Structures are given as structure tokens and as C-alpha cells.
Amino acid sequence: MRHVATSSEVGRLAAPIARGLDAAWQRMHWWVATMLVLYTVSGTTIVRPDEVAIVLRWGRLVGDTAAQQEHGPGLLFSFPRPMDRVIRVPVKRVWEVPVTALAPAAALDDEPMSSSTLDPLTQGYALTGDRNVVHVEIVARYRVRDAAEWAFYGPQSDNVMRVEVTAAVVRSIGEMGVDRVLADGRKDLAATASRRVQAGLDGAHAGLELSSLEFTRLMPPFALAADFNAVQSAYISAETRRKEAQAFAGTAVPQARGDAETGVQSVRGAAEGDRARADGEAAAFLALDREYRANPAVVRERLYRDAVERAIAKAAGVRWIPPPVNGRYSGFRITLGSGGPARAGFDDEKP
């Protein structure tokens, strides 16, 4: 009896709700059915080309390995919330974070700071291994490597990237001398720092992969810029002097080689000429000898007279004197002129 009374009491209280439900069903049954269908397919997700999707079912990651957990681009069917939750991770996209913790504060607006000191709280810098100071500005590029780790366990990407890069660069610069850092060691610095950044990211379970580390600014303090430039100028000047000396060497040696060769060729030519002349003269002498053996007196006379005639013809003057009396001359003088021909004559001659 009590049970019947209770049931009828509930029925009486629920009657208005039941009537409202009945009326709604009469008028909106298609609309309700459509909403149910839409809710059922609401778990369907489109995964874009640069993304992978991971599915949480009642909060737990679906799949044991990365291959099972990650769903590539395309249509992904899952149960509607609250049962499933799809998280899309842009694993192909490369993110970029500027690291300015080691740059001077004014570097960002390009106003040179030439103070004779640096406040470490406001001015960023790194100490080199030989305890010099350099300013560094870096851009780190990275992407997501492990979607699940990045999405659920890793620290905030930009934060972890910024501090890992700063720490890695500070440590790497702290192992190198300032001249290596600023000149020929940049490549090594980037390689060492990159390796350390990746090790740090792995240690922090960030699920990130460093794509590149670019030093956009690596320089001495502004206050020392002139001193560093002076070293550069001295280096260039020394290089110029060395190159000038090399140019001199490049000219002097070939020139000496040319001079020597020219001299040798000249002497060789002269020797050839002398030898040819000697051959000719020897041949002439042999010919003369043949004639001389045939007619010695005539040849000798002719040669003698020819020679005397040539001598007389060439001479500035010829003085004929009589033969000496009793083998000696008396009153005969020869006067040597200054710059002119000598004069000869007897004392009793008129000038």
C-alpha cells in the first residue's frame, strides 16, 4: 500500500517533466536525432600536413610506441569527448627563438654602449676561457621531435630552449680564447654549443630537436671596439707588407733569372762569333800560306807594301828624313805636341 502511494507520488511529481519531454519529442525529434549523430562524429579530426595527432582515451595515451601513438596527416576517427581527446602537434614546423641574454641591452635598438664597465644584471655577456668579455646574440631554431613527450611531460618550449642555449654557449665560450671565439673558432663554437643544447634538451625530456644555432652577433664590448679594430688594422698592414715582399720576390727572382740567361746567351753568341772569325782567319791564313809557299818574295813584298801604304794613308803626317850619316843623326829633334801630332825636323831647317 505504502509502495503504491510512493510510486504514484513520484509519478505525480514527474508528470509535468514527462509531458514537456513528450511535447518536445513530438516537435523536435529530427533535431534531437541530428544532434545525437553530430555528437557521435564530433571526435573526427583532420590532421594537417605538418602535424601528427595523438589520442588520449580517458586521459591515457593510446598506443605503446611512438609509431602507435602518432597518427599522420589525414582524417582521424576517434570517440567523442569526454572519452577521447585528440591533440595535434605541429612536428614539421620549425620554431625560432632569439636568445639575447648574453647581448648588451642596447644591442636591440642598435645604440652602441661605450661605458668602461658592464653591469651584469642589465648587460649580457659571456666570459671567454682567457677571461675576456664578449657579447653574443643567438637565434635557435627547433622543432618537435617526440610529440607525446613535448605535449605532456616537457617544459615550455621557448623557456627551455632559451636557457639551454644560454648555458651551452656560456660554457662553450668559457673553454675558448677570445681570439678563437671572435675569429677562426666560430664553427667549433657553434658545433660544441649545439651538441650541448641537444644534450640538455634530451636531459630535460623536452621532446625537442635543435635544427640550427646561428650567432647573429658575436663581438667584443663596444668600449673596446677601437682596440680590436687596431689589431685588425695591424694584421691587415702586416699582411700587406708580406704580400708586397712576396710581390718583390716574385719579380726579383725571375728578373735575375732573365738577366743571367740573357748574359749567358750573349756570351754564347759572342763565343760563336769569335770562333767563326777564328775559323775564317785560320782559313785565310792557310790560303795565304799556300800562296806564300809558291811565291814567298812576291807575297811578302806585297803584304809589306800594302801595310806601309795603309799606315801612311792613316797617319796624321809623314816626315821623310835622309839616312843617318855614319850611323847617327845630328841636330834632328822630335817635339811632342800637346793634343796634336808630334813635330820632327833638323835644327837648321826653316819652320
Next chain:
Amino acid sequence: MGDPLKTQRWLRAVVGTLALGAIVFYAMAVVVREGQAVLVTRFGRPLRVASQAGLHWKLPWPIDDASLLDMRRRVYETGHTEMLTRDKKNIIARTFVVWRIGDPLAFTQSIGKEEAAEGKLDGLLTNAAIGTLGGHDLSALVSTNPADLQVDQIETELLTSAAPVARRSYGVTIEQIRLERISLPEENVRAVFDQMRAERRQFAAKFEAEGELEASRIRSEADLEAARIRAKGAEEQARIRGKSAAEIAKIYADAHRINPELYRFTRSLESLDKLVTGNTSLILRTDSEPFSLLQSKEKR
């Protein structure tokens, strides 16, 4: 077509069951996502911690309450702290930690809010850094000699020093402690600048001197090489001249040996030819050739 009354009853039952089920589910179910944990309390008393992702149950509020905790790793950078190294050098160091909630119950009891954790860590880390770096020279942090560097060891010491305290006191697990920045106090930077300036001047002078020395060396070597080449050329010229003179002497000797008397005669005539020039005055006796011819005619 069925009985409309039956359909109405069936519909009422389904909707009522679903509504009741949904209310019960939301009151009792706790979905713990990956990277989260939940602390369930019963009338404020901690009951259990669910750190495994999945569906967990509790009694409805106000009996049980569930507090979700973010178990992801976080990065925290400490402030800049001035400290003294073992070799009495003042440095300003900054560290960062990668931490996460290791014990949700201890964390909730000792810290409460996640935002408050970093304040607790700052003091802990600063204390650890002062203690650890005080046991190392500055060269353990920055040096060009790899044997001096002990950064890995220092970071391990920092972790060993701070991590157990953080876990025990705050329920925080510290996974990494790294030295982020090492700076010098402002007044020391001035001295570093002076030292750098002096070094630059020294380098400039060194480059100048080395350039001059190198240039001189190159010029000297070139001069020496040129002199050596010229000397070798002169030697070759002398050798050619000597050989040629010997050959010429032989040619003449071979020819003149046939008739030495004729050679002497012709050589005398050549000498005469060479000796008599335009400045020469000849004094000849009238009885010598060719004037003797006239005298002979007179005699005839």
C-alpha cells in the same frame, strides 16, 4: 507503428537513465590525463594520489574532493647571485633548474600552489651554488686549459646538494641544475677591460713586428736567390768564354803551326795596322820603301 504510449514510456526511461548516469559520472569520475596527477581527499584528509593517466573514481563532493596537479617539467632561473670562488674571485652566477612535482602529497602539503614552488627553490639553489662554487677555483668554470674545467662536476655537486632537500622538503624532483651565466662584478669588469685593451695593443704591436720581419725575410731570401742566380749565370758565362778562347786558340795554333814565320810576319803587319791611327806621325827614312824607289831611279 507501435503503441504511442509504450514509445513514450520507453523514451522517458532512456532519457531519465542517461541524465542520472551523466550526473553520477561527473560527480564520481576523475579523468587523469598524461602529465597530470590527482590528489583525492576525503573531508580534507588526503586519501590517495592517482598519478597514472586514466579514469579514476571518487565519492561525490563534498565527501571526496580531487585536486589536479600538473606534473610536467618546468624551468626556473634563479636570480643573479654574487659569490666567492675558492681562489677568492668574486663572480656573479645564475643557474636554472628543470624540476617537476615528484611527490604530489608532499608538494601540496608543503607548498600548496605550484606558483609558490619557485620561490622555495630559489633560496635552496642559491645556497647550494654558494656552497659548491666556494669549493672550486674560477678556472674550473672558465679556462682555455681543458684539465682545469670542472663544470660537469660542479653541476653534479649542485644537483647532489639541492635535489634531496627539494624532494624531502617540498616533494619537488629536480632533474637538472645548470650554470646559465657567469659574470663578474661591475668593478672587476673595468679591470678586465684594461687587461683586454693591453692585450689588444700587444697583439697589434706583435702583428706589426711579425709582418715587418716576415717581409724582410722574404725580401732577403729573394735578394739572395737573385744573387745566386746571377752568380751562376756569371759562372756559366766565364765557362763559355774560357771554352771558346781555348777553341779559338787551338784553331789559330793549328793554322799558324804550319808556317810560324809567315804568322809572325802577318802578325807584325797587323800590329802596324792597329798601332797607326789618325794621330800618328810617321818618320820614315828616304831609303825605305816606297820612297827608296825614287832614289833608285835617280841613281839609275
